[in-house]
Amino acid sequence: DGAAIDASQVEAALAGLDGLIEDAMARTGVPGAAVAVVYDDAVVYERAFGVREIGKPDPVAPETVFQIGSVSKAISATTIAAVVGDGTTTWDATIASLDPGFALADPIAGSQVTVRDMFCHRSGLPAYAGDDLWTTFGYGRDETVRRLRFVPPAAPFRAAYAYENIGLSAAAYAVARAAGQPWEDLAEGRLLARLGMVDTSYRDADFLGREDRATPHYRTRDGVWTPGELSDLSATAAAGGVSSNVRDMSRWVRLQLAGGTFDGQQIVASEPLLETHRPHILAEEADPLTGLATFYGLAWEIEYDDRGRLLLRHGGDLSNGFRTGVYLLPAAGLGIVVLTNAWPNPLRDAIPRAFLDTVELGAPTQDWVGEIETITTAVLSQMFAAPFPQGAPPADATPALPLDVYVGAYGNDLFGTVTVQEENGGLTMALGANADASSLRHWDRDTFSYPLTGSAAAMYDQFGVVFTVGPDRQASALTLPALGGDTAATCARAATDS
Template sequence: MNVFYANKLRQTIFHAMQMFSTPAVSVSVIQNGEIIFSEGFGTRTLGKNESVDDQTSYAIASMSKSTVSASLAILHEQKAFDWEDPVSKYLPEFRLYDDFASKEIRVLDLLIHNCGLRSESAGTIWYGSDYSRTEIIRKLRFLRPVSSFRSNQAYQNVCFLAAGLIIQAITGQTWDDFVTQNIFSPLHMLRTFPNIASLRLSGIGNIATPHAMIDGKLSIIPYRDHDNVGPAASVHSTSHDLAQYLLMFLNHGSFENRSILSPESIDFIHKPHMLYTQSQEETIIHPRMRSTFPTFGLGWRVQDYCGMKSVGHSGGVDGMRGRMEMLPEINSGVVVLTNSEDRRTYYSTLYTALDMLAGFEPVDWVEAWKKDPESNKQLSVPEKIPNTNPSLALNQYTGIYQDSAYGELSVKQENNNLVLRFSHTPAFTADLEHWHYDTFRITWRDPYIPKGLVTFLIGSNGKVNALHLDQPRLLDVDFSELDDAIRKIN
């Protein structure tokens, strides 16, 4: 067994937290099938002295996806469905823009990111909105694909939402209740909750506060409710609980002499199902990160780390980032959870721990991750043409606008200014300031959302007939999926 240098890991964590502005980190490490390290560092809330440990609760975001494939595997073992069943067998209302894809998409397809939609599709529909889970699924038929069905990989959240609804269709239980009863409870994940509503209802304390960089300053931001896309992103957990979860997978589906999943199910979940192209940005950071077979399993990324099979997944929501990773060949794993959006902290910690577990030559991962192109990107400020005026009076831009998938947006005049609102998403409320010609600067009232531009399109009749958004994306929200010209209907 390779030597695990706990003090060296602590030094790396403290260095990364300071270098990459992260208030809190919780880490649990499994070696040879046992939890050998489980600690917390920093403060739960910037500016306060709030202790952090391995029981501190974080939003784990897309790490939630693996609970969907595990839940479906339980049902498959019970012969309740088959992986190759059509999605429409369980969700008759499920339709994609492409009729062929709608008819042919199988349950398995929902878990391997191959449906043809753009990456993180439907983020504009579910993010912060009051649309229900079923309403979100119903709107997928209006989203245009960017590739043919099963031809390319593009990471999805809404397909995992659909898979969660299939669990409900089969069992009569919501995914939330099913995963709690069949996974969280038997694994003694006592501080793990399927959504923010159940977290709040529990009344527990020791909850990490989310933080993000706003105008160059690390700031406290509120929790965002993502329960409407729950199976894809809404679980809240701790590093200790997730270590218990990883132990079950490393032990071939068993936990404390109780079978949660069969070894055959674990193998099926963790085998490569869909190849994806690894980001070249990651290989810039360090050559060790280059994988020879980057693939998706079911709710997991399956690849190699220096020739050793690695199974893991990251997660990110507003103000939180983390990752869990397993090296099954040596029965080891790592969980890192943080309460800021700079991924360099959790990756520096993760790779330092993985190197120790695998016995690889140590790397200064904090120094390596300083080169992360993603974290060093700067939003470009569009050039403003001076001395221009709008073509029309402000009240001529007001009205109701209709996007094919999202629904209604409104532009109203309030106190001699224009205000843009997405009808179902309170966070998407913005003040518009004239930029040039018929283009206005979008300043969202939620400062977490980056500024953008909206251009009003004027027809041959001299009236506004549509608007076009030029809005930088959020992590899971790509505004370019909206209609290029969102037409004015009133």
């Protein structure tokens, strides 16, 4: 079989893996990384590099815990596969049947959307639907999921792929409800504990309580890595809230490659687990890195190489400063995990691609670090296109109207209440359940801006607030150009405040 991989090829590639990683870290300045390789149901490589926090001596170790971002989705899919195998539910159960309170703006989609649909991102919701609800407006898990019903669909039900977090999390929480447990307890008891993943958790508090944990880092505008703020990921824990280390992750990779068995025990039934590895929808006609079509399974990105072999992968991105990835080549029993404490950086894809090339061909086929760095920069510049207003206010700005014109409560069904108050001769704005009010700076006539902090400030100068003022010289609405996508970012003045 020309597509076969043998132990000698893996051993030869492993001999050069330290050098690949060290070179990539030297080129990018990534502070810390940990890497594990599984082959033939054994951990054949487990190494850590660099430091947990830049400027401090504590080294990264195989036990060092990272937040792994959206790789959590694949672990959540494994948990649900276990529950499906137990007979508690099915991949095709509707979310509304598991959680009668669930709804979407499209009533047909809301009644028919299944766990499977959400885990392959074909619900009709727009990409990253409602993420602002928890990241910016401060809503908790239940309220974030409830407000999903106010997000207008972007495509017909099951007609298109659009990657998002809240819908997938809602499906996971509905499965947990059917199992009679909170999601965190279900995942721990049904999967993590059985695999001996003792340092892995969906709880933010567990990550914060680890003494040996990595600090996130983001790149400032002048290219310097600096420690980032920690994220509260509890609202969408199933989509992005796992913290783990390469020692635990390699156990999960072994389970994936062995069809649900671990150390001779069937932990997850093979059929529902293998269903997660099956293509469900076309995600991208031509991946910018490989030129190959990319499909999405149930929380797995899927491609086929030039020999027709299935390659499973998923990445995790937390813009406060973590980037992670997992690559699996099931036919060869081969998998690799890469965890880094810096965002953005190319290692989570470059190291697996270079390693798999070396296994197959004896050397990398291209400069994966440089190529992925270029593509990542282009993709992120498009994703984070600077919303109005950026830079400095215009020199000839028109003065604002008296501040009481803008003061009041505004809102819409999706985001809730936005409160604008006059304080100390200026305006402040509070968003939803977020207790931290932002000071508004005048920009031009009825447009104001508010400052950003931490990693967000490395991407944008500020975000804007545009008031709509009628002939009665009172603001009737405000728009937040950076949030919510189109009209969802417009909030009308509350009727009791007019």
